[in-house]
Amino acid sequence: MRITLTTSAWIEHEPTWIPGPEADALLEALRHELAWEQREVVLFGRRVLQPRLIAWAGDLGYRYSGQTLEPRAFTPAVERLLWRVRERTGVPFNHVLVNRYRDGGDSMGFHADDEPELGEDPVVATFSLGAPRRFVLKPRRRHGGERHTLDLGRGSLIVMGGTCQRDYSHGVPRQPRLLGERMSLTFRKILTAAGAIGAGPAGSVAR
Numbered sequence: 001m002r003i004t005l006t007t008s009a010w011i012e013h014e015p016t017w018i019p020g021p022e023a024d025a026l027l028e029a030l031r032h033e034l035a036w037e038q039r040e041v042v043l044f045g046r047r048v049l050q051p052r053l054i055a056w057a058g059d060l061g062y063r064y065s066g067q068t069l070e071p072r073a074f075t076p077a078v079e080r081l082l083w084r085v086r087e088r089t090g091v092p093f094n095h096v097l098v099n100r101y102r103d104g105g106d107s108m109g110f111h112a113d114d115e116p117e118l119g120e121d122p123v124v125a126t127f128s129l130g131a132p133r134r135f136v137l138k139p140r141r142r143h144g145g146e147r148h149t150l151d152l153g154r155g156s157l158i159v160m161g162g163t164c165q166r167d168y169s170h171g172v173p174r175q176p177r178l179l180g181e182r183m184s185l186t187f188r189k190i191l192t193a194a195g196a197i198g199a200g201p202a203g204s205v206a207r
């Protein structure tokens with residue numbers, strides 16, 4: 001399903017890209033295969049812990065929210081998924097950030113994936129595992145588009161494209177009553193190593 005956000009921004013949502021049982025097996029494999037960390041980010045000038053765990057893989061470093069994810073090798077399950085997402089989207093992604101929301105108390109703040117090393121108007125794909133979570137897109141400027149909320153269930157794939165990162169921010173708000181764990185794998189194409197084009201703004205806001 002393709003959702004038109006503005007004349008030049010869009011999002012594609014495929015609710016059951018990978019069937020449930022396979023998605024559950026992947027969740028279990030990633031729990032054990034990845035090196036999970038809770039990292040600090042800079043929020044309004046203060047260092048705070050991100051409200052979730054992360055892991056990642058990529059040949060080039062990725063800098064966001066005042067931190068740099070150094071190059072890290074792909075693990076088997078992540079590499080297999082990378083190839084499937086590349087094939088499905090036609091985009092040669094080379095970096096995967098995995099977010100682990102331990103329960104509904106974990107979240108991701110509104111932000112856009114607009115770091116300089118992603119280039120102009122990057123395409124970003126997100127694959128979800130585990131408990132469904134609300135994914136909210138809101139217009140960054142007054143003049144365009146409406147707010148959208150998608151429920152991202154296990155096995156679903158979304159692709160954000162066109163001017164989505166310029167026109168919209170996105171986030172995963174807290175859902176305090178929700179007990180289940182969710183993982184999302186976000187696929188990006190990094191054009192230049194972090195730091196190669198100056199310190200930059202490190203993205204629009206801390207997430």
Ligand SMILES: O=C(O)CCC(=O)C(=O)O
Nearest residue numbers: 097099126135172184186
């Ligand atoms: O968990 C999600 O669905 C969102 C992930 C995201 O926005 C990010 O990694 O930048």
